[in-house]
Amino acid sequence: MxxxxxxxxxxxxxxxxxxxxxxxxxxxxxxxxxxxxxxxxxxxxxxxxxxxxxxxxxxxxxxxxxxxxxxxxxxxxxxxxxxxxxxxxxxxxxxxxxxxxxxxxxxxxxxxxxxxxxxxxxxxxxxxxxxxxxxxxxLPKDETTAIFSEELIGRTAVIILGEAKQHSPAQAKVKDQFGQIHYILVEPEDDEIFSQGQSVILSEKTSIGFLAVSV
Known part of the structure; x- marks a missing residue:
């Protein structure tokens, strides 16, 4: 041995x-x-x-x-x-x-x-x-920090992939109240374009993601 x-x-x-x-x-x-x-x-x-x-x-x-x-x-x-x-x-x-x-x-x-x-x-x-x-x-489990999607409304998200246009969402990431990061689809609420790296504020939940407005 x-x-x-x-x-x-x-x-x-x-x-x-x-x-x-x-x-x-x-x-x-x-x-x-x-x-x-x-x-x-x-x-x-x-x-x-x-x-x-x-x-x-x-x-x-x-x-x-x-x-x-x-x-x-x-x-x-x-x-x-x-x-x-x-x-x-x-x-x-x-x-x-x-x-x-x-x-x-x-x-x-x-x-x-x-x-x-x-x-x-x-x-x-x-x-x-x-x-x-x-x-x-x-191992003992920590208290869950899962949230409802609607709780992200009003938070600032960052576009991380592509450009977001009306009816053509792009991928973004947003941090919730627990510090967790979520990946979501975002499209502008108005007739504008969100570029990659741009920060936006989530304003409304949709069937596939969120509407957002410029910061």
């Missing part, structure tokens, strides 16, 4: 498990101190992540970018980031060591670190996702 852990081909996995133990001790110390990892690292997450359409049912269309979708698929933002890192390091380290053990049983050799390290990174991701999903169900 010690030879498996200390073999140069397995350094990536040994280091991952070592970091996992260190982060686990840190999390335990935070819990003993009456806190926890919630908010410790999560402040570095993108604002869009915690407000993706999968996190809150606001009844509005949204289309976060692929990077945000990937983070959300991995359940980053649904569990404290420090706990997610512990899960990732554990699954990655164990996946690599198990794969190396099986390969060694058949060949008496280990995979090259340049092959097995990136390969296990992709292999372990579904396991990381389902492990995080399980932990997310166990």
């Amino acid at each position: 010690w030879e498996l852990i200390t073999h140069p081909s397995n350094y990536a996995f040994s280091i991952s498990l070592s970091l996992m133990f260190m982060l686990g001790i840190l999390e335990l110390m935070l819990l003993i101190a009456g806190g926890g990892s919630q908010g410790l690292l999560d402040q570095f997450l993108p604002d869009d992540l915690s407000t993706s359409p999968q996190h809150a049912d606001t009844g509005m269309d949204g289309s976060p970018n692929l990077f945000i979708q990937l983070l959300d698929w991995l359940y980053i933002g649904r569990v404290p980031l420090l706990i997610w890192l512990i899960i990732f390091l554990t699954v990655y380290g164990l996946t690599g060591l198990i794969a190396q053990t099986v390969f060694y049983q058949f060949t008496s050799h280990y995979f090259s670190a340049w092959i097995i390290a990136p390969a296990c990174l992709f292999i372990c991701m579904p396991l990381v996702r389902y492990s995080s999903m399980l932990i997310a169900k166990i």
